[in-house]
Amino acid sequence: MITKDSLKVLDVSSPAPQYVCLKLDAGKPLQGLLPGMFYELRAPSQKGRLFKPISILEVEESTLSFLIKVVGAGTQAFTQLKAGDRVEAIGPLGNGFPGIAGRRVLLVSGGAGYPPLAWIKRKSDVAGFCLHLHGCASADEAFPCDLLYTDDGSLGSKGLVTDSVDCLIAEHNIDLVFSCGPVPMLAKLTELCMQIEHYVSMEAYMACGIGVCHGCAIPVDKAFKLVCKDGPVFDATQIRWSEL
Amino acid sequence: MKQIESSLGKLKLASCVTVASGTFGLEYLKLKDADGKPLLPQESLGAYVSKTITYEAKAGNPSPRLYETECGLLNSIGLQNPGLKGFLNNDLPILKETLRIPLIVSFSGSSIDEFCEMITTMEPYDEIAGYEVNVSCPNVEKEGIAFGADPEVIYKLVSRLAVLTDKELNVKLSPNVTDIAQMALAAQEAGASSLALINTLWGMAIDWKTGKAMLSKKVGGYSGRGVKPVALALVYKVAQVAKIPILAMGGIHSWQDALEFIYAGASAVAVGTANFTAPGAPAKIAQGLHEYCKANNLYIRDLIAKVK
Numbered sequence: 001m002i003t004k005d006s007l008k009v010l011d012v013s014s015p016a017p018q019y020v021c022l023k024l025d026a027g028k029p030l031q032g033l034l035p036g037m038f039y040e041l042r043a044p045s046q047k048g049r050l051f052k053p054i055s056i057l058e059v060e061e062s063t064l065s066f067l068i069k070v071v072g073a074g075t076q077a078f079t080q081l082k083a084g085d086r087v088e089a090i091g092p093l094g095n096g097f098p099g100i101a102g103r104r105v106l107l108v109s110g111g112a113g114y115p116p117l118a119w120i121k122r123k124s125d126v127a128g129f130c131l132h133l134h135g136c137a138s139a140d141e142a143f144p145c146d147l148l149y150t151d152d153g154s155l156g157s158k159g160l161v162t163d164s165v166d167c168l169i170a171e172h173n174i175d176l177v178f179s180c181g182p183v184p185m186l187a188k189l190t191e192l193c194m195q196i197e198h199y200v201s202m203e204a205y206m207a208c209g210i211g212v213c214h215g216c217a218i219p220v221d222k223a224f225k226l227v228c229k230d231g232p233v234f235d236a237t238q239i240r241w242s243e244l
Numbered sequence: 245m246k247q248i249e250s251s252l253g254k255l256k257l258a259s260c261v262t263v264a265s266g267t268f269g270l271e272y273l274k275l276k277d278a279d280g281k282p283l284l285p286q287e288s289l290g291a292y293v294s295k296t297i298t299y300e301a302k303a304g305n306p307s308p309r310l311y312e313t314e315c316g317l318l319n320s321i322g323l324q325n326p327g328l329k330g331f332l333n334n335d336l337p338i339l340k341e342t343l344r345i346p347l348i349v350s351f352s353g354s355s356i357d358e359f360c361e362m363i364t365t366m367e368p369y370d371e372i373a374g375y376e377v378n379v380s381c382p383n384v385e386k387e388g389i390a391f392g393a394d395p396e397v398i399y400k401l402v403s404r405l406a407v408l409t410d411k412e413l414n415v416k417l418s419p420n421v422t423d424i425a426q427m428a429l430a431a432q433e434a435g436a437s438s439l440a441l442i443n444t445l446w447g448m449a450i451d452w453k454t455g456k457a458m459l460s461k462k463v464g465g466y467s468g469r470g471v472k473p474v475a476l477a478l479v480y481k482v483a484q485v486a487k488i489p490i491l492a493m494g495g496i497h498s499w500q501d502a503l504e505f506i507y508a509g510a511s512a513v514a515v516g517t518a519n520f521t522a523p524g525a526p527a528k529i530a531q532g533l534h535e536y537c538k539a540n541n542l543y544i545r546d547l548i549a550k551v552k
Contacts, residue, residue: 004523005278048469048521050312088524157463205310207317207520212269214324215310222384224304224324241397
């Protein structure tokens with residue numbers, strides 16, 4: 001069931017420059033939510049503007065956490081919130097990543113694509129083997145993971161998150177890859193993982209978030225599919241990367 | 245809600261508030277509020293206007309298809325739709341089962357013959373109460389505005405369609421023409437039973453840092469708050485000359501906005517972009533109009549085109 005609700009802000013923090021972490025009280029225990037699913041969120045100061053599609057970072061009983069990169073006015077407004085404020089939320093939305101029971105999974109995130117994979121990693125001790133690689137511009141954007149890559153080498157390995165994927169897949173007998181991040185990273189990863197089952201969570205500009213406006217379509221298979229309703233998680237090999 | 249009843253040509257509307265094609269779907273009727281109740285009870289709507297279909301399925305335009313500006317929304321969806329057959333086979337049965345309000349099907353063709361074939365194919369379906377002839381989509385090459393910018397073409401098209409249906413025949417007009425009143429009169433003379441205006445205005449946004457257009461097609465359709473004064477003026481202008489009723493849309497976000505359009509000459513209004521920024525808006529607008537009219541002993545049908 002998709003609900004439009006006004007959720008109480010429990011906590012606002014800034015774990016990294018340009019990022020805000022929101023904890024919201026859903027008011028009731030949350031069930032059936034999967035990593036990759038998202039909510040359309042809007043701070044009260046943004047009334048009249050579009051909601052922003054934000055991937056879930058974690059669910060604990062009735063608490064929803066989001067880690068949001070500040071990129072414009074809509075996301076900037078989340079940084080101004082205080083505990084006790086309310087956030088308009090439509091959700092839960094989207095399909096989420098498939099289950100990983102018994103699988104050996106490589107999680108690859110880039111920049112703001114961190115949250116769904118971090119959630120899978122945190123759940124993985126009960127589900128299966130996960131190795132989480134995260135890539136970002138610099139130490140400023142670094143979040144907890146197994147292997148960190150920074151463009152400037154300020155923390156972790158200097159280079160791209162895709163640099164050692166080949167070796168890591170072989171070394172850890174990986175049979176499933178999940179990814180989320182910038183399109184060039186996902187396209188490169190798709191090339192590198194052609195022989196392995198690979199799912200990506202895509203980002204898109206959205207107006208409705210629920211499958212009405214057709215604004216978030218991306219080229220998938222022989223058609224355009226909606227990131228909000230058909231995704232955001234897609235089989236990586238089905239996406240026509242060159243058209244994005 | 246007698247106060248807000250209205251009619252649109254052959255259709256009686258239990259509410260003068262409807263939804264604009266392409267901005268609404270059954271998904272909005274399924275949305276729940278915090279208490280698990282429907283956010284938008286369908287009875288608050290006078291009619292349901294479906295997303296425009298074309299004869300063949302359309303994949304739509306490449307992404308990005310959306311960009312939000314300071315006071316409105318740019319889109320270049322490109323009429324992505326399952327085509328007439330897909331609509332009749334998959335969507336219409338669900339609409340029939342779900343809707344307890346009149347269904348108006350919006351459609352567009354790439355030739356007059358194609359428009360005619362579409363309406364003939366849809367005519368036997370009793371669950372379709374009326375048609376919106378979309379001759380005004382700015383985002384496709386063959387369909388849409390190719391038909392809506394020339395009064396002679398509108399006349400030819402609508403006169404062919406009018407003899408093929410007894411249902412409500414609404415023609416949706418584009419603001420991207422020199423004189424919309426001419427288009428309205430052509431549709432009226434050809435046998436349209438009502439008009440809808442306005443479709444989106446041409447619009448564009450550019451990233452000044454990179455010089456890159458924000459939409460893949462560069463230019464798209466502009467809707468939302470920013471277009472309201474333009475829409476209001478065009479509704480007024482058309483209402484001055486047209487005898488058939490007008491379904492008005494263009495930046496309606498509140499019941500007060502809706503009332504302005506009624507005064508300008510609309511018999512009914514459609515909520516479009518506000519569905520995205522304020523899901524459930526049509527219900528609130530209907531409720532607001534109802535309360536205002538009741539408190540002041542007014543009836544919407546008495547206020548149509550009564551601008552002073």
